[in-house]
Amino acid sequence: MWSLLALLPLISPAAAAHRRWESIFAMPGVNATYDYVVIGGGTGGLAIASRLAENASVAVIEAGGIYEIDNGNRSVVPLYGLTQIPFIDTSPNFPPSPWMDWVLIAEAGADAADRQIHYAQGKTLGGSTSFNTMAYHRAPKGAYQRWADGVDDDSYTFDNLLPYFRKSCTLTGPNQSKRKATNTTINYDSNMCGDSGGPVKVSWNNWVDPALTWLAAAVQTLSLPISPEGFSSGKITGHSAWIPMTIDPKDATRSSAETSYGREAFRHNMMIYPRTQATKILFNANKKATGVEVSTMGVPYTISAANEVILSAGVFHSPHLLMVSGIGPAATLQAHNIPIINDLPGVGQNLWDPISIGSIYVVNVAGGATIAADPANWPSILQEYLQDAAGPYSSAAGFLAFEKIPSSLRSGLSNKTLTDLDSFPADWPELEYIAGTFPMSDGSTIASISCTIQKPISRGSIDIMSSNISHPPAISLNWLSSPTDQEVVVTAVKRLRQVWSSVPASMIKVGDEIAPGGNVQTDAEILEYVRGAANPLWHASGTCKMGKAGNVNAVVDSHARVFGVTGLRVVDTSAFPFALPAHPQGTLYAFAEKIADDIKNGD
Numbered sequence: 069m070w071s072l073l074a075l076l077p078l079i080s081p082a083a084a085a086h087r088r089w090e091s092i093f094a095m096p097g098v099n100a101t102y103d104y105v106v107i108g109g110g111t112g113g114l115a116i117a118s119r120l121a122e123n124a125s126v127a128v129i130e131a132g133g134i135y136e137i138d139n140g141n142r143s144v145v146p147l148y149g150l151t152q153i154p155f156i157d158t159s160p161n162f163p164p165s166p167w168m169d170w171v172l173i174a175e176a177g178a179d180a181a182d183r184q185i186h187y188a189q190g191k192t193l194g195g196s197t198s199f200n201t202m203a204y205h206r207a208p209k210g211a212y213q214r215w216a217d218g219v220d221d222d223s224y225t226f227d228n229l230l231p232y233f234r235k236s237c238t239l240t241g242p243n244q245s246k247r248k249a250t251n252t253t254i255n256y257d258s259n260m261c262g263d264s265g266g267p268v269k270v271s272w273n274n275w276v277d278p279a280l281t282w283l284a285a286a287v288q289t290l291s292l293p294i295s296p297e298g299f300s301s302g303k304i305t306g307h308s309a310w311i312p313m314t315i316d317p318k319d320a321t322r323s324s325a326e327t328s329y330g331r332e333a334f335r336h337n338m339m340i341y342p343r344t345q346a347t348k349i350l351f352n353a354n355k356k357a358t359g360v361e362v363s364t365m366g367v368p369y370t371i372s373a374a375n376e377v378i379l380s381a382g383v384f385h386s387p388h389l390l391m392v393s394g395i396g397p398a399a400t401l402q403a404h405n406i407p408i409i410n411d412l413p414g415v416g417q418n419l420w421d422p423i424s425i426g427s428i429y430v431v432n433v434a435g436g437a438t439i440a441a442d443p444a445n446w447p448s449i450l451q452e453y454l455q456d457a458a459g460p461y462s463s464a465a466g467f468l469a470f471e472k473i474p475s476s477l478r479s480g481l482s483n484k485t486l487t488d489l490d491s492f493p494a495d496w497p498e499l500e501y502i503a504g505t506f507p508m509s510d511g512s513t514i515a516s517i518s519c520t521i522q523k524p525i526s527r528g529s530i531d532i533m534s535s536n537i538s539h540p541p542a543i544s545l546n547w548l549s550s551p552t553d554q555e556v557v558v559t560a561v562k563r564l565r566q567v568w569s570s571v572p573a574s575m576i577k578v579g580d581e582i583a584p585g586g587n588v589q590t591d592a593e594i595l596e597y598v599r600g601a602a603n604p605l606w607h608a609s610g611t612c613k614m615g616k617a618g619n620v621n622a623v624v625d626s627h628a629r630v631f632g633v634t635g636l637r638v639v640d641t642s643a644f645p646f647a648l649p650a651h652p653q654g655t656l657y658a659f660a661e662k663i664a665d666d667i668k669n670g671d
């Protein structure tokens with residue numbers, strides 16, 4: 069199916085000593101039995117599979133292939149993560165890349181101009197970490213406390229998750245001599261990752277985009293100074309930070325779930341079935357999950373689980389597969405003639421999807437992507453990258469800030485909006501700023517500062533269109549259906565304009581605002597604009613919500629076990645009770661570590 073030579077980069081010398089690389093791939097088309105069967109070789113899936121494989125046999129069923137082959141170096145070189153992944157385009161004109169992405173089309177809903185949104189989701193070993201933006205940090209403590217309170221289980225407090233956070237990663241501090249940017253203050257806890265070789269490499273970019281330093285200065289004028297302890301400390305609100313990325317600093321390559329946990333397969337008893345789709349979860353008469361019906365390029369067979377099946381197919385496909393397997397709202401299952409294993413109304417509900425809006429100007433400082441787009445620079449920056457793991461190719465943005473809406477704008481919000489916002493823990497931020505720069509074809513640089521709402525009140529849902537897993541799930545994002553979200557996004561745009569009117573921004577911006585644009589001024593005009601322009605940050609969560617038995621929409625308990633059946637857990641962002649006010653990958657890795665421990669401890 070692919071050339072053997074192309075797979076050679078997957079070999080790491082230490083790993084090869086334990087197991088030869090070709091031994092990690094299973095024989096497709098043949099029934100087989102393992103202790104655990106993990107559906108989805110993505111972020112949550114590879115993390116839990118590799119831990120379980122320390123003590124048991126594990127199969128990983130992954131619908132996609134291997135991105136180092138299917139996507140060349142574009143999922144590997146950090147800068148390309150920002151500039152060379154055209155298939156994350158959300159517009160209806162996106163270039164389909166079904167060898168990397170599920171090509172899902174979601175409905176934004178009536179309050180978001182009835183737009184169709186292409187919602188990128190990884191379909192490859194490593195899942196969405198094969199083309200995410202690599203930002204690594206952790207949510208505020210109050211968010212984890214809310215998670216723990218909601219499920220009556222203190223395992224989910226920040227302090228109790230900390231050992232799992234630390235177990236999942238290896239930290240390398242910033243190399244300021246490579247960064248050459250003395251104006252980027254970095255504070256962090258050097259113990260945020262463990263000292264025993266956690267799989268995911270976390271480090272600061274080995275180069276700093278000069279334009280980004282100006283945007284960072286502009287965002288800080290919102291009274292958001294650099295955090296004294298960094299954004300993995302459990303405190304983010306009211307601060308900015310230069311955050312680390314999931315990049316291996318040794319050669320400045322993406323550290324995905326595949327290059328980290330996935331390659332643990334070289335040492336452990338884990339067998340991978342690439343290009344293999346789980347088509348149904350199988351249950352015995354006692355409603356115990358016994359295995360998975362799969363298809364490798366149309367050839368059906370069965371992979372059985374002696375112990376358990378772990379579902380890690382992601383926020384859209386995990387509820388999808390549960391429903392076609394007979395677990396979900398009874399009316400939905402009946403409508404498609406699916407025999408009911410368990411009537412579980414929450415499956416596919418509770419979709420939290422924080423949306424984002426940007427304000428864009430041309431700037432007079434060259435950004436990293438602009439430098440890399442100029443052929444005159446290619447020889448030198450390529451040499452810098454390949455020899456020193458530094459320079460523009462080694463770097464992928466990395467400046468964030470979080471705040472609560474300041475009193476000057478808060479006083480203009482309605483009582484209902486204030487009530488909604490105040491229903492969250494006190495340290496839960498309301499707005500997040502992300503700065504980025506992009507090249508224009510004429511060699512100039514455009515800069516975007518985006519704002520993502522962190523307390524979305526609107527909820528979407530996932531439905532099925534057929535009992536056949538080959539037919540994609542129906543995704544209703546339902547963006548901006550809550551008037552609270554509408555008020556907050558209007559406030560967000562006002563806040564972005566305050567950033568752009570700051571002194572540092574005035575020194576670099578050229579001409580008028582490109583978007584939203586000078587004709588978008590009144591609250592009504594801003595809201596109208598956002599309805600037509602909002603985008604996801606791809607942090608969708610909560611469609612197989614963790615909760616207490618009988619809670620509205622609860623699908624899994626605090627050990628990630630699906631209610632009403634045995635032998636089946638969900639370990640991915642669908643099992644989160646809500647979208648965290650944070651980029652989720654760090655928490656997902658810790659969550660997978662925690663559930664692997666639960667399983668080993670017999671919980």
Ligand SMILES: Cc1cc2nc3c(=O)[nH]c(=O)nc-3n(C[C@H](O)[C@H](O)[C@H](O)COP(=O)(O)OP(=O)(O)OC[C@H]3O[C@@H](n4cnc5c(N)ncnc54)[C@H](O)[C@@H]3O)c2cc1C
Nearest residue numbers: 108110111112131195196200201202203346640641651653
């Ligand atoms: C463009 C983008 C940028 C992002 N940026 C960041 C960031 O900077 N920082 C951050 O923390 N987070 C970021 N995220 C979010 C983060 O990457 C995701 O939340 C996380 O990776 C999701 O992990 P998961 O395990 O839930 O699902 P995934 O990693 O998507 O894994 C699901 C896997 O299941 C497979 N699968 C699905 N159905 C089946 C089936 N029936 N049979 C077999 N296999 C199946 C899929 O192919 C996939 O490999 C970003 C996401 C995107 C898309």
Ligand SMILES: *[C@@H]1O[C@H](CO)[C@@H](O)[C@H](O)[C@H]1NC(C)=O
Nearest residue numbers: 097098099100368369370371
């Ligand atoms: C594989 O397993 C399925 C389900 O148990 C069974 O129907 C089928 O006959 C098996 N195939 C072989 C070749 O044993």
Ligand SMILES: *[C@@H]1O[C@H](CO)[C@@H](O)[C@H](O)[C@H]1NC(C)=O
Nearest residue numbers: 119120121122123124668669
């Ligand atoms: C599982 O394997 C790990 C790594 O080899 C080991 O540290 C641990 O003690 C084992 N646990 C059990 C329950 O056997």
Ligand SMILES: *[C@@H]1O[C@H](CO)[C@@H](O)[C@H](O)[C@H]1NC(C)=O
Nearest residue numbers: 140141142145450453454461
């Ligand atoms: C990525 O691969 C392309 C095609 O081989 C090559 O031209 C380019 O230089 C590579 N980029 C880097 C940064 O190595």
Ligand SMILES: *[C@@H]1O[C@H](CO)[C@@H](O)[C@H](O)[C@H]1NC(C)=O
Nearest residue numbers: 242243244245246247456458
């Ligand atoms: C930092 O980068 C410099 C320049 O490439 C290099 O000489 C040095 O070894 C690096 N420091 C560390 C701690 O890796």
Ligand SMILES: *[C@@H]1O[C@H](CO)[C@@H](O)[C@H](O)[C@H]1NC(C)=O
Nearest residue numbers: 248249250251278281282285
């Ligand atoms: C920060 O330092 C870099 C490198 O010297 C420089 O290019 C950039 O303009 C500086 N940014 C600010 C805001 O002074």
Ligand SMILES: *[C@@H]1O[C@H](CO)[C@@H](O)[C@H](O)[C@H]1NC(C)=O
Nearest residue numbers: 479481482483484485486487
């Ligand atoms: C909003 O709340 C304030 C303080 O609780 C109250 O005085 C005011 O009447 C409320 N306004 C509306 C429109 O309900």
Ligand SMILES: *[C@@H]1O[C@H](CO)[C@@H](O)[C@H](O)[C@H]1NC(C)=O
Nearest residue numbers: 347366534535536537538539
């Ligand atoms: C499921 O749908 C696919 C694609 O439309 C089709 O090829 C396949 O035959 C269908 N399977 C069943 C069991 O109907």
